[in-house]
Amino acid sequence: MSLRTDLQIISEWIKPGSRVLDLGCGDGTLLHYLQETKQTTGYGLEIDDENIVACIKANINVIQTDIDAGLSEFEADSFDYVMMTQTLQAVHYPEKVLNEMMRTGHEGIITFPNFGHWKSRAQLGFGGYMPVTRTLPDEWYNTRNIHLCTLRDFERLCSKNNIKILQRTVVDHAHRSYLGMRLFPHLLGEIAIYRFQRK
């Protein structure tokens, strides 16, 4: 089975037999992969009808809900990992969601497009317009991404909320990693992947 590299990286971080919650689980690819390879159990949360049908077809437990409405249906510390891939930038209340992740899960895993990538900086800095890149392909007026951030922004938000970052890695739009990117993640990383927990 081929899997996007960011999902591959996440699955390497996850201990076998864990209970996981995937916020904005899409068509269930990651959860399905984790179930097959790591014998995880748990749920995906998703809002889109088509994705719900895809998850059910893939035998994934999926709950149709709006993440912005909170995770009140889940008790504290219900999961080993609460994950959110490529969704942070699309929620209305990222800080609230982050804290909910830390309430319901022992560890959190988040991936998001790095707005501090050099191409974004160049387009905004020199071009004077909102960046349109491979990881952020929509125009400012029709994007669902309303809370874009850089690596530094995210790390500041974590520190403000007493969240300790355990692991960070960056990949490019094709979810590959190379040396330059590892040396200059803020500038060259297109997608950021974090694992974190409460301090």
Place this chain on the structure above:
Amino acid sequence: MPDAIPADSVGLVTPQTMHFGEPLLLECGRTLKQYDLIYETYGELNASHGNAILICHALSSDHHAAGYHSMDDRKPGWWEACIGPGKPIDTDHFFVVCVNTIGGCQGSTGPNTLNPDTGIPYGPDFPVVTVKDWVNSQARFGSALGIEQWAAVIGGSLGGMQVLQWSIDYPEQLRHAVIIAAAPKLSAQNIAFNEVARQAITSDPDFHQGRFYDYDVVPKRGLMLARMLGHITYLSDDAMRRKFGRELREGKINYGFDVEFQVESYLRHQGESFIGKFDANTYLLMTKALDYFDPARDYNDDLSTALTHAKARFLVISFASDWRFSPGRSREIVKALLDCAHDVSYAAVESHEGHDAFLLPIPYYLDVFQAYMSDVKKEISP
């Protein structure tokens, strides 16, 4: 009447009756010494008996869930949208069983059947039956059919409540529980509507304290009012607006009290057509079963505790405009299942149709249902 039976229908079906001589102890403390259950089946039971699906029906429906009784039938069974070859409850793969509840009026032992002790209809002497009683009788019925474990138990509304009760009371005997447009117990508002319906029936002079059979009459006005009231709660405000608006039957106001608005005509038609089809005593019993339903009651009023030992996988579905059992009520069930870390999926279907939506062929609803049932199908051993 169908000119020809549609290819995706189970076609012509004939109800069967099973007699039970062994007494059934009811929750109210009384005992039914013997009873009959009327049921229909669609599809074939396979060699391992592992492909059986039990359908639980709602308040005013019955065992006739799909197909036609004769080519003269105006309409097919009540869940034709979901049961049939290639449909979510695929009769090419599943053996589907639907049984009329005890206390019903379509052939199972109920108020309108003869009490063997007296030789006259039970009428008001029929014991008050509960969802738990129904589930017990269905479990016994399943054993009689040779079914040790249902591949799935499925129901909407009051049917969904039976499914929930099944998952709690007989955890080993079902692999999947599909609960549609239901609630874990009625709200005060739900009970209030039921009480008005019961008052309409019992205050009808033709009700005769439930002994109307002896007088060869039917409490028509009461039954009709109960049904009209019910129908208001089955539809959403939006659905009524779309269906009828303020449309006038004769195109003008007549300044009188006859039927003028189309919605009045619709309600009266629904009420009148119910009179010949449904028994007033059964209506009282069914509404009571609804009011009393509260599986958490035996578990310190905690639904999560009630569901601790459930083993089934669950699919819960709600409909946006359903105000009888709103999506929030379904989520109470989901929450309890999440607390127990049980396998559950939940779909919130956008629909303008109100509570009745669960009977309608809404594309997303059918897609979710079909996807889930195809998983159920995959697990079946031949």
